[in-house]
Amino acid sequence: MGSNLNATAASLLGFLHEGPMTGWDLVATAQERIGDFWSLNQSQVYRELARMAETGLVVAGERGTRDKQPYSITEAGRQEFLEWMRRMPGAETIRFPLLLTLAFGRFLSPSTLSLIVGKHRALHAERLEKYRDQRVEMEKAGQLDDFASATLDFGLTYEQTVLDWFDRLPLTVTGRL
Amino acid sequence: MGSNLNATAASLLGFLHEGPMTGWDLVATAQERIGDFWSLNQSQVYRELARMAETGLVVAGERGTRDKQPYSITEAGRQEFLEWMRRMPGAETIRFPLLLTLAFGRFLSPSTLSLIVGKHRALHAERLEKYRDQRVEMEKAGQLDDFASATLDFGLTYEQTVLDWFDRLPLTVTGRL
DNA sequence: TACCCCATGTAATCAGTTACATGATTAT
DNA sequence: ATAATCATGTAACTGATTACATGGGGTA
Numbered sequence: 001m002g003s004n005l006n007a008t009a010a011s012l013l014g015f016l017h018e019g020p021m022t023g024w025d026l027v028a029t030a031q032e033r034i035g036d037f038w039s040l041n042q043s044q045v046y047r048e049l050a051r052m053a054e055t056g057l058v059v060a061g062e063r064g065t066r067d068k069q070p071y072s073i074t075e076a077g078r079q080e081f082l083e084w085m086r087r088m089p090g091a092e093t094i095r096f097p098l099l100l101t102l103a104f105g106r107f108l109s110p111s112t113l114s115l116i117v118g119k120h121r122a123l124h125a126e127r128l129e130k131y132r133d134q135r136v137e138m139e140k141a142g143q144l145d146d147f148a149s150a151t152l153d154f155g156l157t158y159e160q161t162v163l164d165w166f167d168r169l170p171l172t173v174t175g176r177l
Numbered sequence: 178m179g180s181n182l183n184a185t186a187a188s189l190l191g192f193l194h195e196g197p198m199t200g201w202d203l204v205a206t207a208q209e210r211i212g213d214f215w216s217l218n219q220s221q222v223y224r225e226l227a228r229m230a231e232t233g234l235v236v237a238g239e240r241g242t243r244d245k246q247p248y249s250i251t252e253a254g255r256q257e258f259l260e261w262m263r264r265m266p267g268a269e270t271i272r273f274p275l276l277l278t279l280a281f282g283r284f285l286s287p288s289t290l291s292l293i294v295g296k297h298r299a300l301h302a303e304r305l306e307k308y309r310d311q312r313v314e315m316e317k318a319g320q321l322d323d324f325a326s327a328t329l330d331f332g333l334t335y336e337q338t339v340l341d342w343f344d345r346l347p348l349t350v351t352g353r354l
Numbered sequence: 355t356a357c358c359c360c361a362t363g364t365a366a367t368c369a370g371t372t373a374c375a376t377g378a379t380t381a382t
Numbered sequence: 383a384t385a386a387t388c389a390t391g392t393a394a395c396t397g398a399t400t401a402c403a404t405g406g407g408g409t410a
Contacts, residue, residue, distance in 0.1 A: 007274055017284075022361075023362070023363090024361050037272070037276040037277070040398085042362090043364090065360095068360090068361070068362090085289075086285070088293060091274075092271060093272050094269060095216070099269075100214070100266065101266045102327055102328055103188075103210065104188075105327075107262050120266070145283070147283060150279055150282075151276045151280050153345070161335065165330065199390090201388065201390075218372090224391095243378050243390090245389070245390090246389085
C-alpha cells in the first residue's frame with residue numbers, strides 16, 4: 001500500500017520504462033540524465049534494485065556475459081512509479097559549503113578567501129560550459145523535448161546566476177579576485 | 178590528526194566564537210543565520226556538541242535553570258575551526274525533487290503538472306519575499322556586513338532566477354498554469 | 355600476456371530525519 | 383491550574399559515501 005518508494009528508486013523505475021537495463025547501465029544513465037539535480041551512486045542503485053526485485057517492482061532477467069544482470073520493470077512497478085510521480089515533490093535542499101565558509105569569512109585572510117572564491121568561480125564557469133555543450137549535443141541528437149529542455153535550462157540559468165553573483169562580490173569577500 | 182570536523186560541527190564552533198551558548202540557542206542561531214544553505218536540526222546539534230566535548234573542542238559549563246547547559250569553545254576548538262575554514266570547501270549539492278518529476282513529466286497529465294508546478298512556483302515566490310524582508314530587517318539592525326550580505330544576496334538572486342525560470346516554462350511543462 | 359574497462363556486490367561508516375520521552379519555567 | 387514554550391536527550395531508521403573484493407571480457 002501507499003507508495004513508499006524513495007526518489008532514487010523511482011527514477012530507476014522511470015528509466016526502466018525505456019527497456020531492460022543492468023545496474024551498471026542505470027548508474028550511467030541516471031548520472032547523465034538527472035545527475036545534475038539528483039546525485040546517486042553505484043551502491044544505491046544496486047541496493048534499490050535488490051529491494052525492488054524483492055517487492056516485485058522489477059524482475060531480474062537471465063545473466064549475460066560478464067555476469068550482466070538485466071532488470072525489467074513490472075506492471076506493479078509501473079503503478080508504483082505513477083503513484084510516486086503524482087505525489088507533490090518536496091522542496092529542494094541546497095547544501096552549499098562555500099556559503100558556510102563565506103558566512104564565517106571574517107576568520108579568513110584575504111589570500112585564503114581569494115584562493116577559495118577563485119576556485120569555486122572557475123568550477124561554476126566550467127559547469128556552465130558543460131551545460132552549453134550538452135545543449136548543443138542534445139539539439140543535434142534531437143533529444144530535447146520540452147521536459148529535458150526545461151531541466152537543462154534550469155542548470156544553465158542557475159550557473160549563469162551563480163557566476164553573476166561571484167562577479168558582484170565585493171573585494172572584502174573575494175580577497176581580491 | 179588533521180581536522181575531521183564536519184561542516185555542521187564547524188559551524189557550531191563558528192557561532193561559539195560569539196560567546197557560550199546552549200544547544201537550544203545554537204539550533205536557533207544556526208537555522209536563522211545559515212539555515213538557508215546549510216540545514217541542520219536539533220538532534221545533530223546535540224550529537225555534535227557531545228562529540229566535540231569528548232574531544233575537547235568545547236567545554237560544558239554549569240547547568241543553569243531548566244537544565245540549561247552552556248558550551249564554550251576551547252583553544253583547541255578555535256584551532257580546529259580555523260583548520261576547517263582553511264580547507265577548500267566542496268561543491269554544493271542540490272537535490273531538487275521537482276526537476277526529477279519534470280524529467281519524467283511525460284508520464285503526468287497536464288492537470289497534475291499544473292498543480293505541482295504552481296505549488297512550487299508559489300513556494301519560491303514566498304521565499305523571495307522572506308529574503309527581501311530579511312534584507313530590510315538586517316539593514317535596519319545594522320547587521321549586514323559584507324559577508325552576511327553576500328550570502329543573503331545569493332538567496333535573493335537564486336530565488337529570483339528560479340521564478341524567472343518558472344515563467345519561461347512552456348505550456349507542455351506547466352500543464353497550463 | 356598483461357592491462358584496462360565492465361560489472362556486480364558487500365561492508366563500514368557517517369549524516370540527516372523523525373519521533374518520542376521527560377521535565378522545568380513562564381505566561382495566561 | 384493549565385497550556386505553551388524552553389530545553390535536553392535518546393532511539394530507530396533511512397539515505398549517502400567510500401572503500402574494498404572479485405572476476406569476466408576485450409584489446410594492445
